[in-house]
Amino acid sequence: MPELPEVETVLRGLRGCVVNCRITAVEILHPAIIAGPCQRFREGIQGREIAGLERRGKALALRLRASDGDEAGYLLLRLGMTGQVVIANHDVALAPHTHVRLMLNGGPKEIRYRDVRRFGSLRYCTRQEMEQVFGALGPDALEMTEREFRGRLNGRKGAIKGWLLNQKYIAGLGNIYADEALFEARIHPSTPADRVSSAQTKKLFEAVRHVLQKAVALQGTSFRDYVDIDGRPGNYLPRLKAYQRDGEPCPRCGALIRRMIIGGRSSHFCPRCQRRPTRYKTLGGHSVP
């Protein structure tokens, strides 16, 4: 599942091989993957050069430039659940579920977008539209300060797990790294956000950074589908301590990792290391010890 570390790995791969390339042909094999009219997409990106790459959370944007050097909007990529961006030679057979091909500099090199589940999308955006999309997201999880983290957590009543997954508060975490960060910080995923103590908040902030930085260094986690632009899987999978390890012993204390649905998402945690706070049940709005 592409979360921040996987998207960052894709960005770094693209930065090394598509910057200053011109998109000379656009082939859309599955129009439903394009957000908005296909014609606008085509006209927006065809003939443009890729001037640079930007990322906020899981959103990836290719900055475009016209032949005269003027800015020419963005190609916005969201990988959804199973989206893959790979560099391939034009004559190499298409992998199944390849939806878009962008030929570079007349070929043979091209960017291919593949997506089995088709939860992802490609979109042409003006700079204003792109800023709107990025602006709707919270700060990038690796850019945000502890002060911002605390400020955005403050007063939230829902489960901390749901808060971590909500991209408008903090951008970049998905189910894998949310569970891993909560495990590292020893916080039960169903703890109401406003019951996370100040000390725990600090631990959680540091755990989010630590887990994401480590995962970026290892080129992400390949649970099912994720691969980088050269088709290689990430190396973080063996480092997962809680995600999808229900029934296995906790690497810290040996208790069996449990799985439960919280906020509609499966959550994996150690019932011994990650205790629920005992005093948050409310009756008639009053705290009951």
Added chain:
DNA sequence: GCAAGCCTGACC
């Protein structure tokens, strides 16, 4: 039937 990210809409 389940998993995921993200969008929409219902509800208070």
Added chain:
DNA sequence: GGTCAGGCTTGC
């Protein structure tokens, strides 16, 4: 405004 449920998709 927040919070939650539903729907999209398809290989396992």
